[in-house]
Amino acid sequence: MIDYFYEVNMKIAEVSERYGLSSDTLRYYERIGLIPRVQRSDSGIRDYSELDIRRVEFVKCLRSAGLPLEVLVEYMDLVQQGDATIEARKDILREQRDLLTARILAMQKTLEVLHRKVQVYETAILAKEKQIVQTEK
Amino acid sequence: MIDYFYEVNMKIAEVSERYGLSSDTLRYYERIGLIPRVQRSDSGIRDYSELDIRRVEFVKCLRSAGLPLEVLVEYMDLVQQGDATIEARKDILREQRDLLTARILAMQKTLEVLHRKVQVYETAILAKEKQIVQTEK
DNA sequence: CCTTGACTTGGAGTTACCTCCAGGTGATAG
DNA sequence: CTATCACCTGGAGGTAACTCCAAGTCAAGG
Structure with missing residues (x-):
């Protein structure tokens, strides 16, 4: 059926x-x-x-x-409790948003460091290759 | 002395x-x-x-x-081993750089979600306050 | 009717990354 | 001279977030 x-x-x-x-x-x-x-x-x-x-x-x-799970559990708990918890929920999300913003910023700094370091390695490798070519002559 | x-x-x-x-x-x-x-x-x-x-x-x-610690240990190990490991070290850092880029991107998306959700809550709270004022009249 | 396979449960095990502890040493302040 | 304090070591304990397991149920196919 x-x-x-x-x-x-x-x-x-x-x-x-x-x-x-x-x-x-x-x-x-x-x-x-x-x-x-x-x-x-x-x-x-x-x-x-x-x-x-x-x-x-x-x-x-x-x-x-x-x-963290703990925060999400707390949030979902408040959702279940209904309208009276809107303020508290907003506070949680705002806090997490701000923390996340900070974490992203820190990661972007680290990314820059990594990026530069990779470039340093790349030029070092190029220099090494050039040296080999000269040695072979 | x-x-x-x-x-x-x-x-x-x-x-x-x-x-x-x-x-x-x-x-x-x-x-x-x-x-x-x-x-x-x-x-x-x-x-x-x-x-x-x-x-x-x-x-x-x-x-x-x-x-992860594991990756950093591996990297620092290569550093200790000297010049012969430059290529390998570069590969590690490049991989981690790319992973980090992806993670940052994902986090930025989540940040957007959080941001919008906070705003939704804020307007909801404003609406609620307005309602209270009207009820008090 | 029997087997297979996806699902169920409660509970135990695992991984990454610390964090704490007991028992001991050595320098310094009272 | 003794007490305090920061440090040492090896090893155990803790936490977050899964991940796996054993034993059982049920529906569908042969």
Whole structure:
């Protein structure tokens, strides 16, 4: 029988595939309360709703920038608590945004250092090659 | 008696202070071969030379951008081995530079997401305040 | 009916990177 | 002379974030 309802939901393997997080990690995130409990099918299998998937995406995004799980858990907890926590949530995100800005700045400085150092090596290698050519003459 | 030789060297506490790495961390870095063995005074106390200090600074810089210890140990090892390893060292730094570039890019995207989200919260809070004012009338 | 394979759970194990500790030494201040 | 203090060593402990495992369930295919 054809299912007339459009089925958006996904099993854990699909979510894992799509967001590059292992199934174990997804289950782990749920365990620690980072993602609220996902609905299970009759046979107990996770059935990620669109909302769940958006949460995974959000978490994946912030985690990949290095925000600590602890902070994200706290934030997601506040989200669950509803409108009264908007102020607190904003404060968390603002703080993390500022920290991230600082981290990016530091990394850019380091990148510069690395970049110059690579260039120094490249010219050193060129000089060495030239020396070899002269020796061969 | 006055010491006529200019004394640049530092004890571990001073290096720790100056670079924001704990003494334990400095000793740890030496243990794992990230910093070659630092000279000891007669009574066995570390006496960081200018070169040692430059190494600490370099490591601190790269670590703060998230380069893994393993890679840095490998690199410092090659440095110890002398000129023959210049090519290999360049390759390591180039790879790490490229990885870092990618990480910074990803973080900038996340920063944008965070930034927008903070703004959404800020306007939401403003709207809420306005509502309260109206209710009070 | 039986096997296969993707899923479930609770709990244990792993990795990277420190951080702490116990027990000991040597220089300096009271 | 003794107490304090910064340092030493080797080794154990801690934390964050996964990652793996054993034992079990269920649906689908042969």
